[in-house]
Amino acid sequence: MRKIIVVGSGIIGLSCAAFLALEGKKVQVITRNPEEATSWVAGGMLAPFSEGLEEELFNFSYQSLREYPEFIRFLMEASGHHVDFREGGIYRIVLEGEEKLIDLGKLYKKKGHRVEFVEPKEELNLSKEVVSIIHYGEEGWVDAEMLMDSLLFALQRMNVEFVVDEITRAVMADEEVKEIIGIKSVYRGDFYLFAPGAWTKGIFDLPVYPLKGQALKARGVLLPRVHYSTISYLIPRTGYLYIGATSEDVGFLGGVSLEGLKKLSEGALRIVPRLSGASITDMVFGYRPATPDGKPIFEAGENYLVLTGHHRNGILHAPLTAKLALDYLRGSSNKFLETFSKDRFLKKT
Ligand SMILES: Cc1cc2nc3c(=O)[nH]c(=O)nc-3n(C[C@H](O)[C@H](O)[C@H](O)COP(=O)(O)OP(=O)(O)OC[C@H]3O[C@@H](n4cnc5c(N)ncnc54)[C@H](O)[C@@H]3O)c2cc1C
Numbered sequence: 001m002r003k004i005i006v007v008g009s010g011i012i013g014l015s016c017a018a019f020l021a022l023e024g025k026k027v028q029v030i031t032r033n034p035e036e037a038t039s040w041v042a043g044g045m046l047a048p049f050s051e052g053l054e055e056e057l058f059n060f061s062y063q064s065l066r067e068y069p070e071f072i073r074f075l076m077e078a079s080g081h082h083v084d085f086r087e088g089g090i091y092r093i094v095l096e097g098e099e100k101l102i103d104l105g106k107l108y109k110k111k112g113h114r115v116e117f118v119e120p121k122e123e124l125n126l127s128k129e130v131v132s133i134i135h136y137g138e139e140g141w142v143d144a145e146m147l148m149d150s151l152l153f154a155l156q157r158m159n160v161e162f163v164v165d166e167i168t169r170a171v172m173a174d175e176e177v178k179e180i181i182g183i184k185s186v187y188r189g190d191f192y193l194f195a196p197g198a199w200t201k202g203i204f205d206l207p208v209y210p211l212k213g214q215a216l217k218a219r220g221v222l223l224p225r226v227h228y229s230t231i232s233y234l235i236p237r238t239g240y241l242y243i244g245a246t247s248e249d250v251g252f253l254g255g256v257s258l259e260g261l262k263k264l265s266e267g268a269l270r271i272v273p274r275l276s277g278a279s280i281t282d283m284v285f286g287y288r289p290a291t292p293d294g295k296p297i298f299e300a301g302e303n304y305l306v307l308t309g310h311h312r313n314g315i316l317h318a319p320l321t322a323k324l325a326l327d328y329l330r331g332s333s334n335k336f337l338e339t340f341s342k343d344r345f346l347k348k349t
Contacts, residue, residue: 002026004329005180005189007167007203010037011144011314012307013195014151015071015322018078020193021158023326029155030180030187032166037148038197038286039314041215043235043244044144046316049108049115049136050092050228052101053313056339057295061313064320068140071319072147079153084143084238086225091118093229093271094132105134114138125221125272130229141226143237144315163187170194170203170304177304192304193325198252198287200308206297207345208309210252210287214260215244218268220278232267240281243268247288256283288312292345296321299342300328306342 006017009031021027031037046068048061072085094101102117109115114137120130155162165182170192172178177192196203198210217240227234235242246260261283268275290311291297297309305325310317324334 003028003189004191004193005030005187006193006195007031007180008037008195008197009034009162010195010197011039011042011148011151011318012197012310012321013193014148014155015318016193016195016307016325017160018075018151018154018158019322019326020329021155021160022074022078023329025329027155028161028163028187028189030163030165030167030182032199033164034152034162038288040145040148041213041284041286042144042315043215043233043242044142044147044315045090045226045228045233045235046140046142047090047136047226047228048313048316049105049113049139050090051312052104056336060296060320060336060339061316064317065138065140067319067323068142072142075147075150075154078157079150080157081146081150081153083146083150085140086142087140088225089114089135089137090139090141090226090228091123092134092136093126093130093227094134095129095229095231096131098230099131101134102132105136108136125223125274127270127273129270139226141235142315147315167196167203174302176302190303191329194304194306195308197308197310197314198289200289200306204299204306206299206306206308206342207292208289208297209291211290211311212248212250212253212285212287213245214248214256214264214283214285215242216261216264216280217242217282217284218275218278218280221272221275223272227271229267229271231270232264234268234272241275241278252287254285256285260285289314296340297342297345298324298337298340300337309340
């Protein structure tokens with residue numbers, strides 16, 4: 001195979017490009033704007049338990065979580081760039097009225113996962129609203145900005161070519177992509193991999209839509225690990241705390257809002273009151289690639305793959321999605337291509 005074209009430079013496109021370049025493939029990444037990818041602003045939690053995922057989505061997410069240590073090791077070596085990656089678990093905060101979460105924790109524990117229940121009074125920072133803490137010991141988190149930087153460094157070292165252009169159409173015939181049309185040029189490859197995130201509808205008729213998320217960065221309180229609650233989550237990063245996130249069905253409306261700031265601040269203070277003295281250093285926003293059932297959407301053709309719709313968990317899903325792309329190019333099948341096939345949205349007659 002001579003040339004693979006990857007459309008999109010978020011975590012999904014770049015991870016696939018890295019795995020394919022490692023195999024010795026000639027890879028070209030075409031992206032409209034390297035800075036607009038949602039992946040730059042993600043919290044980076046690797047949290048299939050805290051997210052309460054179920055069935056196939058849990059299985060896919062959990063398998064990807066298991067791939068993470070090796071994924072980070074590979075990237076740091078390939079890029080020469082450090083990535084903050086923390087294992088050792090996330091605290092799932094349980095608030096009054098959320099006792100059902102404890103049953104879920106018990107269920108995961110019964111299935112053999114590392115789950116502990118911690119008394120809130122053992123944690124100095126927490127408010128009285130917190131009635132319990134579930135420590136999901138297998139979860140972790142990664143600094144998504146460092147991860148993206150590292151991918152870009154690695155790809156440059158592996159001589160992957162970057163082109164800035166917006167793809168407006170994929171010309172198809174007989175289930176194959178013949179060429180892709182950009183604003184600046186027409187591109188042809190031997191295989192095409194599309195990872196356009198929330199902007200998928202600009203190229204393919206798939207039910208992916210943007211779900212905006214705002215998050216803020218603050219300095220002041222150091223936490224030992226992620227505190228994930230239903231009203232906000234607090235992620236310790238080197239030098240600051242990442243506080244996420246809103247979830248807004250407002251299309252591609254840009255910018256950060258006073259309402260977003262209020263919601264994030266109130267949510268964080270209800271979990272850790274001591275944050276009242278923290279200073280805000282930045283506020284960010286991005287667009288989750290959401291789908292009607294909250295699961296990824298994969299489309300596999302003769303000479304192309306569309307890998308999209310990773311919604312709230314694209315950072316978590318990156319290593320397994322890239323592996324899936326690699327398997328497909330090697331000619332071996334992967335059950336998750338079927339599980340998350342776009343065919344589930346075809347109208348039954
Ligand atoms: C506030 C917030 C917090 C989050 N926290 C987490 C978290 O803790 N853990 C987690 O796992 N996930 C998290 N997510 C979700 C995660 O960020 C996304 O699932 C993930 O970034 C999607 O990656 P992607 O590569 O599919 O898309 P993106 O990162 O958005 O990249 C898409 C790329 O495609 C390019 N593109 C689009 N259309 C075209 C076109 N026509 N031509 C050329 N290029 C094109 C864009 O320019 C962009 O580079 C969070 C999201 C938000 C908003």
